[in-house]
Every structure is written in structure tokens, then in C-alpha cells.
Amino acid sequence: MTHTTRRTSSHWRSKLGFIVAAAGSAVGLGNIWKFPYIAGESGGGMFVLVYLLCLVLLGVPIMVAEVLIGRTTQQSPVKAFAELSSRNSFWMGVGLLGVITGFVILSYYSVVGGWGIYYFCLSVLHTVGGTEGWPNGADAEAYQKIFEQLLSSGRLNVFFHTVFMLLTTGIVIQGVRRGIERGAEWLMGMFFLILVLLLVYAGSLATFNEGVSFVFGFHAERFTAASLLEALGHSFFTLSVGMGAILTYGSYLQENDDIVGTSLIIALLDSLVALGACLILFPITFLQGLEPTQGPGLVFVNIPFALGRLSFGSVLSAVFFFLLVCAALTSAISLLEVTTAYLIDTFGWQRKHAALTCSLAIFLLGIPSALSGGSDFFGTRMTELLGKNWFELFDYLASNWFLPLGGLGISLFVGWFLEASLSRTEFRRGSNIGKVKGVYQIWVFLLRYLVPFAIVAMMLHALELI
Numbered sequence: 044m045t046h047t048t049r050r051t052s053s054h055w056r057s058k059l060g061f062i063v064a065a066a067g068s069a070v071g072l073g074n075i076w077k078f079p080y081i082a083g084e085s086g087g088g089m090f091v092l093v094y095l096l097c098l099v100l101l102g103v104p105i106m107v108a109e110v111l112i113g114r115t116t117q118q119s120p121v122k123a124f125a126e127l128s129s130r131n132s133f134w135m136g137v138g139l140l141g142v143i144t145g146f147v148i149l150s151y152y153s154v155v156g157g158w159g160i161y162y163f164c165l166s167v168l169h170t171v172g173g174t175e176g177w178p179n180g181a182d183a184e185a186y187q188k189i190f191e192q193l194l195s196s197g198r199l200n201v202f203f204h205t206v207f208m209l210l211t212t213g214i215v216i217q218g219v220r221r222g223i224e225r226g227a228e229w230l231m232g233m234f235f236l237i238l239v240l241l242l243v244y245a246g247s248l249a250t251f252n253e254g255v256s257f258v259f260g261f262h263a264e265r266f267t268a269a270s271l272l273e274a275l276g277h278s279f280f281t282l283s284v285g286m287g288a289i290l291t292y293g294s295y296l297q298e299n300d301d302i303v304g305t306s307l308i309i310a311l312l313d314s315l316v317a318l319g320a321c322l323i324l325f326p327i328t329f330l331q332g333l334e335p336t337q338g339p340g341l342v343f344v345n346i347p348f349a350l351g352r353l354s355f356g357s358v359l360s361a362v363f364f365f366l367l368v369c370a371a372l373t374s375a376i377s378l379l380e381v382t383t384a385y386l387i388d389t390f391g392w393q394r395k396h397a398a399l400t401c402s403l404a405i406f407l408l409g410i411p412s413a414l415s416g417g418s419d420f421f422g423t424r425m426t427e428l429l430g431k432n433w434f435e436l437f438d439y440l441a442s443n444w445f446l447p448l449g450g451l452g453i454s455l456f457v458g459w460f461l462e463a464s465l466s467r468t469e470f471r472r473g474s475n476i477g478k479v480k481g482v483y484q485i486w487v488f489l490l491r492y493l494v495p496f497a498i499v500a501m502m503l504h505a506l507e508l509i
């Protein structure tokens with residue numbers, strides 16, 4: 044099979060370009076905002092263990108499969124599946140599901156990114172001017188109130204959702220090299236520096252050990268069938284796999300770039316950041332006598348509260364939320380890039396038009412999420428009817444169902460459908476680890492048997508069918 048390289052101009056400038064951009068996509072709100080709070084809600088230890096197992100045994104093989112499809116075809120998801128399956132509509136549907144998932148995830152992701160910008164602004168305003176209403180490390184309730192006020196204010200949510208989408212679009216319009224690669228290099232560099240600083244701070248707290256034992260101890264009390272699916276879904280969400288984002292980034296790789304090694308590095312970085320975020324957040328939570336089960340507000344309440352007590356608290360808090368927004372942006376651009384590349388590749392649109400159209404559609408789709416905390420219709424009424432508001436429903440469907448379904452499709456495709464000779468050659472090319480004896484076989488085994496079996500079993504279990 045021969046594959047045409049159509050987009051010679053759209054390649055990463057350097058090998059590091061892909062790692063940085065893909066790690067930028069992986070590391071995001073999923074690591075800092077979502078992981079600590081869902082781990083907290085599910086009781087810590089056991090959830091973390093299952094999540095790590097899913098990440099290594101299911102997420103990483105799918106990531107390798109995605110990068111491989113991307114690098115081989117040099118195409119965005121739908122076209123890549125079309126090319127490799129001779130336009131089989133089922134497999135093209137798997138690609139399309141990815142594009143739809145991208146729309147759904149970014150629509151609410153941007154709302155949370157907006158919360159980050161809001162908190163950044165609050166911290167900066169307090170640092171330079173000392174605003175009213177930012178309670179200098181007073182009681183935790185005061186911070187809880189700020190978060191609740193934000194949640195219930197449709198206007199604030201929509202405004203910051205807009206700002207976040209504008210920033211994301213601005214980067215994606217610039218294209219692969221100038222926009223995505225350069226943006227990610229800068230932002231990720233700063234990100235790691237700040238994370239280490241905060242870890243050192245958390246390490247100095249009296250409750251650090253308590254935090255460590257919450258994360259790594261074996262706590263299974265609150266772990267349910269739903270937690271199992273949540274851990275699976277989140278392991279995909281955090282790696283950005285299951286919808287073709289990593290596939291799209293992989294399509295900007297050169298023929299000889301290492302697929303296996305880079306995927307492992309990205310997964311390692313990603314889990315280090317998620318665990319790091321927990322090791323920062325839980326010691327702080329316990330120190331203040333707060334609960335780890337407080338939900339989406341965990342980061343937004345506990346961090347400003349803890350930092351507010353320090354003398355340079357609001358400076359640190361500004362730095363922290365800057366970091367959070369940076370991480371969110373490098374992830375959001377990968378989501379927007381999938382939908383944009385779809386329009387460019389499938390319909391021959393210009394990048395600018397494609398990015399603007401997608402971003403407008405996603406922005407509109409995000410408005411009900413932005414209103415979920417305050418609106419009667421998207422919030423209270425939906426919760427009464429479905430047990431979840433619009434925002435929660437989107438997050439639940441996209442992470443717990445669409446991503447695992449997409450991952451299932453990708454694993455079946457590469458495991459069973461793709462010619463073995465092609466996948467073997469591509470797996471090994473440019474990769475030292477890929478050439479080690481047995482590694483390819485293990486990967487194929489995981490994709491063929493373990494990944495599909497585990498995903499289907501966990502879904503059935505969540506539906507209470509097994």
C-alpha cells in the first residue's frame with residue numbers, strides 16, 4: 044500500500060515539537076481540575092490504581108495506534124480511516140464519532156477554561172489593587188461562596204467562555220508550526236516550573252503524608268461500578284485518546300519519527316502531572332479540614348483558600364491560575380484542531396475559515412453548559428429529569444461513553460483490520476523500543492483482546508448488565 048504525503052508543509056518543526064504539543068494536549072484541565080475531584084469523590088486510592096491500570100494497559104496502546112494511523116496516512120481522522128479501509132463507511136463513522144466528540148468536549152471544556160481565566164483575573168486584581176470580596180484566606184466558606192456565585196452567574200460564564208474560545212481560535216488559526224508548536228513549547232515549559240514549585244510547597248505541609256496515603260493507599264470504600272467506568276473514561280480523556288486528536292497530531296509527524304517511545308513519554312508526563320496535582324491539592328485540603336469529595340469546585344475553592352493565607356498568596360494564586368489556563372489552552376487547541384482539520388481535509392476549506400466556523404459552532408454548543416449552574420432550564424430542570432445538568436451530561440457522555448467507544452473502534456481497526464505487515468513496519472520504523480523483540484506482539488495482543496474486552500465489560504458493568 045502506498046500513501047501519499049499531501050501536507051508536506053504541515054509538519055512539526057522538530058521531533059520535540061510533537062512531544063511538546065501532544066503532551067500539551069494530554070496535560071490539561073483533566074489533570075488539574077478533573078482528576079483530583081473525581082479521585083476525591085471516588086475515595087482516592089482504589090480509583091487511582093484502576094485509573095493507572097487503564098492508562099497503561101488500554102490508553103497507551105490506543106495512543107500508539109492513533110499516532111500510527113496519523114503518521115501513516117498524514118490525514119485527519121475521517122480521511123485516515125477512509126484511506127486505510129478503502130472507504131468503508133463503518134470505519135469512517137469511527138472517525139466521524141471522533142470529530143463529534145471533539146465538538147462536545149471542547150464546548151464544556153471551554154467553560155471550565157473560562158473559570159480559570161476568571162480566577163486568574165480575581166487573583167491579579169487582588170495583587171495589584173486589593174479588591175473587595177477576595178477574602179484574604181478567611182474561612183473556606185467565603186471561597187466556596189465565590190465559586191458558587193460564579194457557577195450561578197450565566198453572564199460571567201458566557202463572558203469567560205467567549206474569552207477562552209477566542210484565545211483557542213487565535214492559536215489554531217496560526218497553523219501547525221507557528222501556532223500550535225510554538226504556543227505549546229512556551230506554555231508547557233512554564234507549566235512544569237510552576238508545578239514543581241507548588242509541589243515543594245505542598246511537601247512542606249504537615250498534612251503531606253495524609254495526602255499521599257489518600258492517593259496511594261488502598262481505599263475502596265467509595266468505589267462503585269460507576270467509578271470503574273469513570274476511571275476508564277478518564278484514562279482516555281487525560282491522554283486525549285479515543286477521538287483522533289492524537290491521530291491528527293500524529294499526522295504532522297515525519298515518516299521516521301518514533302511512535303512508541305514518544306507515546307510512552309507523553310503518558311508518563313501526563314500521569315506525573317495528574318498525580319502531582321493530587322499531591323498538591325489533597326495535603327492542602329486536609330490541612331484546612333476540607334472534604335476531598337466536594338466536586339468540581341475542589342481546585343477553585345481550595346487553592347485560593349490555601350494560598351490566600353500566605354503572604355504572597357494572591358501572587359502565587361495568579362501564577363497558579365495562569366498555569367491552569369495555559370494547560371487548558373494547549374489541550375483546547377488539540378480539540379479544535381481535530382474539527383478544523385476535518386473541514387480542511389474533507390472539504391478543502393481554508394484553515395482560517397475552518398477554524399472560525401468550528402469555533403463558532405462549539406461556542407454556541409457551549410452556551411447551555413455555561414448556563415448550567417444558573418439557569419432553570421439547563422440546570423435545575425434537567426437535573427430533576429436526568430439526574431445531571433447539561434454540563435455534567437455532556438462531560439459524562441463524552442468522557443465515559445464516546446471516548447471509550449472511539450477507543451474501542453480504533454483498537455479493533457488496528458488490531459483486526461489493518462494489514463499486519465503494514466502495522467508492524469510502521470510500529471518499528473524510527474523506534475528503538477518498537478524494535479525490541481516481543482514489544483510489537485504485546486501491543487497487538489492488547490489491542491486485539493484486552494482493550495476491546497475491558498472496554499465492553501466495563502460498559503456492560505456500568506449498565507448493570509453484568
Ligand code: TRP
Pocket residue numbers: 068069070071072073074148279280281282283284285286288374375377378446
Ligand atoms: N487531555 C486533556 C486534559 O486532560 C483534554 C483533551 C484534549 C482531550 N484533547 C482531547 C480529551 C482529546 C479527549 C480527547 O485536560
